[in-house]
Amino acid sequence: MKAYNETWVRNRYILEQVGRWQRQGLLDEKKMDQIRAKFPVGFRSSNGFIEIGLFVFSVVAISGSYFLLATSLSKLFGVDLFYHFFNIGFGIIVGLLAGYLINRRKYYRSGVDNAMVVAAVALVTTGIIGLFPNNLSLWQYGCFALPIILLGVWYYSDLLLTMAAFGTLVTILFDWMLDFQSGKQLLPFVLMAVSVGLYIAARLYENRDALLYWRDNFILLEWLSLSLLLISCNYFAVRQLNFWIMENRPTEAPEIAWAGLFWTLTIVVPVVLFYLGHRQKERPMLIMSAIGWGLALATWRYYHPLFSLEAYLAINGLSLILVAVFLIRYLRVPRNGFTDQPDEDSPKEFLLNAELLATVQTTSGHLGPKDDLRFGGGDFGGGGSGDRY
Amino acid sequence: MSPKRVLQALADQHLLSEKQRTVIQSVEDNKLFSVHWELRSLLYAGILLFTTGTGLLIYKYIDRIGHNLLILALAVVCAACFAYAIYFKGPFSMGRSHSRSSFGDYALLLGCLLFLTLEGYLQYQYTLFGTRYGLVTFLPALLFIALAYLFDHRGVLAMGLTALISWIGVTVRPLEFYFKGNLKDMTVLLSAVALSLVLMAGGFILDHQRIKRHFTITTLTFAGNLLLVALVAGLFNFKEYHLAFTVALAITCAGFDWYARREHSFLFILMSTFYGYIGVTYLVFHYMHWHDEATYLYWIVTGIGITVYLSTTSRKI
Numbered sequence: 001m002k003a004y005n006e007t008w009v010r011n012r013y014i015l016e017q018v019g020r021w022q023r024q025g026l027l028d029e030k031k032m033d034q035i036r037a038k039f040p041v042g043f044r045s046s047n048g049f050i051e052i053g054l055f056v057f058s059v060v061a062i063s064g065s066y067f068l069l070a071t072s073l074s075k076l077f078g079v080d081l082f083y084h085f086f087n088i089g090f091g092i093i094v095g096l097l098a099g100y101l102i103n104r105r106k107y108y109r110s111g112v113d114n115a116m117v118v119a120a121v122a123l124v125t126t127g128i129i130g131l132f133p134n135n136l137s138l139w140q141y142g143c144f145a146l147p148i149i150l151l152g153v154w155y156y157s158d159l160l161l162t163m164a165a166f167g168t169l170v171t172i173l174f175d176w177m178l179d180f181q182s183g184k185q186l187l188p189f190v191l192m193a194v195s196v197g198l199y200i201a202a203r204l205y206e207n208r209d210a211l212l213y214w215r216d217n218f219i220l221l222e223w224l225s226l227s228l229l230l231i232s233c234n235y236f237a238v239r240q241l242n243f244w245i246m247e248n249r250p251t252e253a254p255e256i257a258w259a260g261l262f263w264t265l266t267i268v269v270p271v272v273l274f275y276l277g278h279r280q281k282e283r284p285m286l287i288m289s290a291i292g293w294g295l296a297l298a299t300w301r302y303y304h305p306l307f308s309l310e311a312y313l314a315i316n317g318l319s320l321i322l323v324a325v326f327l328i329r330y331l332r333v334p335r336n337g338f339t340d341q342p343d344e345d346s347p348k349e350f351l352l353n354a355e356l357l358a359t360v361q362t363t364s365g366h367l368g369p370k371d372d373l374r375f376g377g378g379d380f381g382g383g384g385s386g387d388r389y
Numbered sequence: 390m391s392p393k394r395v396l397q398a399l400a401d402q403h404l405l406s407e408k409q410r411t412v413i414q415s416v417e418d419n420k421l422f423s424v425h426w427e428l429r430s431l432l433y434a435g436i437l438l439f440t441t442g443t444g445l446l447i448y449k450y451i452d453r454i455g456h457n458l459l460i461l462a463l464a465v466v467c468a469a470c471f472a473y474a475i476y477f478k479g480p481f482s483m484g485r486s487h488s489r490s491s492f493g494d495y496a497l498l499l500g501c502l503l504f505l506t507l508e509g510y511l512q513y514q515y516t517l518f519g520t521r522y523g524l525v526t527f528l529p530a531l532l533f534i535a536l537a538y539l540f541d542h543r544g545v546l547a548m549g550l551t552a553l554i555s556w557i558g559v560t561v562r563p564l565e566f567y568f569k570g571n572l573k574d575m576t577v578l579l580s581a582v583a584l585s586l587v588l589m590a591g592g593f594i595l596d597h598q599r600i601k602r603h604f605t606i607t608t609l610t611f612a613g614n615l616l617l618v619a620l621v622a623g624l625f626n627f628k629e630y631h632l633a634f635t636v637a638l639a640i641t642c643a644g645f646d647w648y649a650r651r652e653h654s655f656l657f658i659l660m661s662t663f664y665g666y667i668g669v670t671y672l673v674f675h676y677m678h679w680h681d682e683a684t685y686l687y688w689i690v691t692g693i694g695i696t697v698y699l700s701t702t703s704r705k706i
Binding site: 010013014017018021024026027031034035038039044046047048049050052053054057058059060061062063064065067068071072105110112207209212215281283286287290308309310311312313314315316317318319320321322323324325327328331334337338339340341342343352355356357358359360361362363364365366367 | 442691
């Protein structure tokens with residue numbers, strides 16, 4: 001028993017795949033209609049922009065109700081226990097309402113249900129944690145929270161909850177490892193092991209038919225665990241982290257133990273990711289390996305700068321252009337199963353919009369900073385006294 | 390769910406003939422892994438890093454030897470980019486047109502960004518435009534918009550519009566979610582309103598003439614956000630003109646709402662809702678001095694109201 005109709009979720013995946021084949025010209029419209037009739041999806045379809053709006057305004061409404069009730073009951077909150085039960089009760093009511101709306105209005109990740117699900121799980125978790133004594137460590141509270149959040153993920157397959165569960169797990173490990181002597185030394189390795197383990201698990205279960213309900217959650221987990229892997233093996237991250245958790249901090253982050261090992265990992269992990277991603281044709285691995293190379297280079301520059309930052313930006317930018325141009329030319333004919341021809345899988349619209357935003361940002365960067373140097377003056381630039389929206 | 394399992398599911402329902410199934414299966418088996426957008430993103434990132442780096446570099450070593458060489462090199466690269474883009478330019482059409490080279494669009498973008506760098510530098514070092522500072526942004530704005538239409542390049546159009554908006558004194562930083570500018574100054578504010586109206590009118594006329602209709606949404610998004618930000622800022626900053634700004638904001642939001650329904654555009658529904666809500670909420674709390682409970686009640690009522698409004702509207706669109 002899950003929050004959303006599992007047959008519809010399955011049919012939705014089938015129709016997505018079939019839609020791809022239709023766009024490739026493998027199926028005609030008549031066949032598509034037959035398939036749609038056999039695999040109905042009852043969810044109300046929505047749109048990304050509307051979902052954002054629905055999410056935000058649902059949060060507004062939920063917070064309004066929460067605070068209104070909390071204020072009118074505030075006299076009773078002198079007893080802590082009552083406040084915690086209020087949180088749990090309110091969370092359950094929001095959850096029940098979410099269930100009603102999901103059934104009645106056929107919501108599926110439409111913004112409204114996302115907001116309600118997250119609010120419900122957050123409130124219940126907060127309430128239950130509040131019932132425990134005040135003097136426990138953070139990781140212990142985390143251990144109480146994680147099962148509830150995972151239960152939420154299981155029931156709702158919500159992506160925000162998946163992120164919250166991942167964050168909670170990392171927090172638990174972090175806080176727990178710092179409690180004992182050798183934990184500090186071991187922390188990066190434990191995080192690396194956990195991220196590799198989670199990644200492998202996600203890859204194993206991603207395509208299981210029985211787990212189709214959580215397919216997107218597994219894919220998200222792949223991205224999250226690869227990001228954690230890159231961070232936890234990065235020399236800069238480990239050194240800074242070591243610095244932050246020191247009790248008496250010197251002015252500068254001191255050298256860490258096994259520095260050579262972390263330098264090696266910083267460089268080797270992206271290489272391995274690239275190798276595996278190339279072999280297995282896995283998009284997340286390939287993209288994260290590119291990001292990992294960027295991180296490795298930035299780390300190297302931070303500790304061993306040869307030129308100024310500007311020169312690095314220019315040189316690396318130029319190298320990136322050359323590499324991209326070379327690869328685009330090289331892949332004009334398919335090689336090793338790779339091609340430069342666009343296909344259906346790529347998130348085209350998203351990338352185009354991201355590119356547009358980045359261009360605008362850079363353009364205004366070019367138009368901006370020099371203004372104050374010589375030709376700022378009265379009629380433009382404005383000296384930055386404006387408002388933020 | 391793997392493609393194979395989907396095929397199986399279709400076959401189980403007798404929706405595919407054996408032949409169709411074999412064809413689709415063989416297409417899936419021989420499917421290539423496309424890195425098209427990944428490589429384009431890499432190229433894009435390279436261009437942005439390179440121009441950002443060089444843009445800072447030319448000011449850093451301004452008095453050193455080799456500096457003029459750098460300027461010269463950038464000028465050559467800039468010219469080469471434009472030359473490349475022109476050489477491979479596709480034939481002009483009122484609709485979409487494409488460069489004959491996969492790199493044409495990127496060369497144009499790089500050329501434009503370098504042009505901006507070099508132009509800014511010339512003004513900085515040699516005060517090319519004297520004290521007519523407006524020209525420094527107005528000129529590239531015109532150039533970029535013209536190039537965008539000639540080469541059919543949405544990125545360059547966005548650059549042109551950004552430059553145009555910065556010409557009247559407003560900075561656009563979409564990645565930080567804000568417009569910066571002295572919107573407490575009535576002149577800047579009214580110029581922003583005027584410019585956005587001109588841009589919207591231009592966008593509508595071109596759309597009506599069927600000239601590059603796929604640009605309409607970009608122009609309207611820029612102009613619409615500028616207009617709505619200016620009106621909301623007017624509401625915040627000029628208490629004596631509250632009525633005027635309220636009416637203007639209401640008309641604009643209603644206009645976008647109407648346009649969104651006509652064009653089936655969800656973005657404009659969201660824009661009019663957000664800015665409208667900010668405006669109304671500001672006015673409510675400015676004139677009504679409510680106690681906490683009433684505030685919370687306002688959140689509940691408006692939150693539910695707008696949720697219902699958005700979901701019913703999105704169904705009608």
